[in-house]
Amino acid sequence: MPSARRTAPATIKDVAARAGVSRATASYAFTQPSRVSAPLRARVLAAADELGYVGNDAARRLRMGHSLAFGLLISNTANPVYAEVAAGAEREAAANGRFIIVVNSDDDAERERAYVNFFESQQVSGIIAAPVGDVPAELLELRDRGTPFVLVGLAQGDHDFPAISGDNELGGYLAMRHLLDQGRSRILFVGGPHPHVDARLAGARRALAESGADASLEVQRTPAQNARIGEEVAEALLGRSAADRPDGVFAGNDLLALGLLHGLLAAGVDVPGDLSLIGYDDIEFADFAIVPLTSIRHPSAALGAAAVRLLLGLETEADLSGAFAPELVVRDTSLPTGR
Known part of the structure; x- marks a missing residue:
């Protein structure tokens, strides 16, 4: 008699049970691999493969607004400083099982706003922003709807979002x-x-x-x-x-x-x-x-890397005090x- 086929997609709970680990540990293996030992992560990934979890989980994350991608909004890629910020962010993201989507507003505030809306449509899990001028209202509104962002640059006046910059x-x-x-x-x-x-x-x-x-x-x-x-x-x-x-x-x-x-x-x-x-x-x-x-x-590359760690919750602004002399x-x- 043929074996019964799974009718519902595998969940992180199923993966955790198959791997013999906690649900949190299974989640970290995908989202914050630096927090899990290499043998343990390999066990979780093997369980996910057996259950066909990876593809289903990616779709689930997109539906829930928690993709593995971060958005990086740059005001002008012609400036080599921003290329260094992007390189630092991409290295840190890759080390943590994440990806970076880089967009260039070319010093155009209207294009910048369009890219913020694009990031929302892609349901990125966070945004690193080096904007043309002030933080655009659309980015603040997106933050209020649950997508965090980190400003790479100086914030003007009182603000309630993380901002990092050299001295x-x-x-x-x-x-x-x-x-x-x-x-x-x-x-x-x-x-x-x-x-x-x-x-x-x-x-x-x-x-x-x-x-x-x-x-x-x-x-x-x-x-x-x-x-x-x-x-x-x-x-x-x-x-x-x-x-x-x-x-x-x-x-x-x-x-x-x-x-x-x-x-x-x-x-x-x-x-x-x-x-x-x-x-x-x-x-x-x-x-x-x-x-x-x-x-x-x-320290442009260091700023990009730090922004990723802030989005992942691996560091706080206080941890970075004096880090960019x-x-x-x-x-x-x-x-x-x-x-």
Whole structure:
């Protein structure tokens, strides 16, 4: 007589019973494998295979809004910093049996909102967001409906969601302190309209105030931070007399700094002889510029990995306090002539 066939799909309870483990342990084997020993996880997976659980469970998770995927919303993948954030997030997700769906809003707030709605339709189990500006209302509403998110960046004002960032104020302080140590006294800060850039500027101002140096700080805000705008800033500087130009420039990120560097060198300005230049983020291209760029190293991959751990509940914001300290990386664009 043929054996009776199972008419109902296998559940996690069935898998736990077959493997001889608790229901929680069976669940961890799929969702948080780092919490289960390798032999125990292998036993759970073998039981799931025997029962045909994996495919059914994936469908169940999608119906329940608990897929194994996290969404990663990036404002512009042209910025190598976000590629590093994504790489860190993907490595950490893979280590925990999860997946990352990466989307790029290309600095378009409307597209960003559409992607938040897309994530909801895919029923991701959490979102990592590096948005164009403020946290979009759609993301807050999605959180209120049960999908958590982590902001990679500085949150403005009071907030009730996790937000992680490097110490941008300290990074700005280190950059300005370095320019002052090189004897620069007419310093220009150039940066875009972002909270983390505001923090970098605040750090630069603190360093100048504490130094007591006879130096000035000029501030120029830009609509975005990319190499093309950096070239435009360089062109504007070249329209000034040599005596009226800054002798030190702190750019809000490396792309902006590299555009500045290209425009200045093309016009015959001696960097760092006439002008010291420092960027922020220490992207890979900084070290390969025709004049290697001094920069503040930003732990982008570590931020992406930490965001995944926060979503998984493996860490809290308190656990990450002080974990993302910036570091000054000195290269040729800021050293005095002849050094």
